[in-house]
Amino acid sequence: MRTILPFGPQHPVLPEPIHLKLVVEEETVVEALPNLGYVHRGLEKLTEIRDYNQMVNIVERVCGICSCIHSLNYCEAVEKLMNLEVPQRAHFLRVMWGEVHRIHSHLLWLGLFADGFGFESLFMQLWRIRERSMDIMEATAGNRVVISTNIVGGVRRDITNDQKTWILSEIDLIEKEVRALEKTLLDDYTVKRRCCGKGVLTKEQAHQLGAVGPCLRASGWAQDARQTGYAAYGQLDFEPVVEYDGDSYARSKVRFREVYAACDLVRQALAKLPEGELACKVKGKPEGEVWHRVEQPRGELYYYIKGNGTKNLERVRIRTPTFANIPPLLAMLPGCELSDVPVIVLSIDPCISCTER
DSSP, X not given: OEEEEEEOSSXXXXXXXXXXXXXXXXXXXXXXXXXXXXXXXXXXXXXXXXXXXXXXXXXXXSOSTTHHHHHHHHHHHHHHHTTOOOOHHHHXXXXXXXXXXXXXXXXXXXXXXXXXXXXXXXXXXXXXXXXXXXXXXXXXXXXXXXXXXXXXXXXXOOOOHHHHHHHHHHHHHHHHHHHHHHHXXXXXXXXXXXXXXXXXXXXXXXXXXXXOTHHHHTTTOOOOGGGGOTTTGXXXXXXXXXXXXXXXXXXHHHHHHHHHHHHHXXXXXXXXXXXXOSBOOOOSOOEEEEEEEEEETTEEEEEEEEEESSSSXXXXXXXXXXXXXXXXXXXXXXXXXXXXXXXXXXXXOOOHXXXXX
């Protein structure tokens, strides 16, 4: 006998509203159908009444947790459209802030992941470490989440040598403290029982369904938009973090390892930080069309921008990683037990405010 059960839009495990219709036989899920649209805000429509400089602040509000990476993508797309030469110092500072945001995002997710198992103490420990990343953003940009440092042509803020030394010491502490908690979470009997072999996405499925980010790399694909060398990534040593089992456990391992990779990239960016200007002079107005992609904590973030030679862009179209990861999620759920659904859904790190702009 088949039964249709609603999952969401409000659920203790989900930080944002997503609704799934689960078709179950006894306790086994046989089909899942998504229903989105609970927090649509019409941010792309604001292109018509906000000029291209004001839109930097708008795209940062697509998602607060990775706001710096949204504005980085947008600014680089407009700079490509206007043929602007951004100073090297700005490129390296963009990498530094972007990777601190990645640390902040992954630690937020790891805390929620622990909370999904009922590990309240571990949840608080991971969020305590996350406070260090937000302290870095507050000290260098004046805010703890939406830092608004990127502008078309470069960045609006700089860091001193003393701040540089302090940031490096904080990054060392973040990595040390996360490593101390990694085994506590990943070696736990309950976590392994509820994650290993659950929500499997095969390598072929990941490719065919267009998975991105940790969902893709946990299924054996060494693909990361940072390999394209945007900003200063082409001048840094970087290798994508890859796991091969394709289950919820592999996706959590990828995110732990990406925290360490992000710490290393912050160190490299600060070690190679050149002297120079923070921004170039911006002349003219954007005309033509361009697309640009960067790597958000959840995966590939894609921007399409069209300018018509005025101060207002004609079109801004954004494809976020959660939107790309929903079809793979629907392939992960059939065959799992009903009790496994919250952990599997959480394992893609869904950001619904990103998806519903």
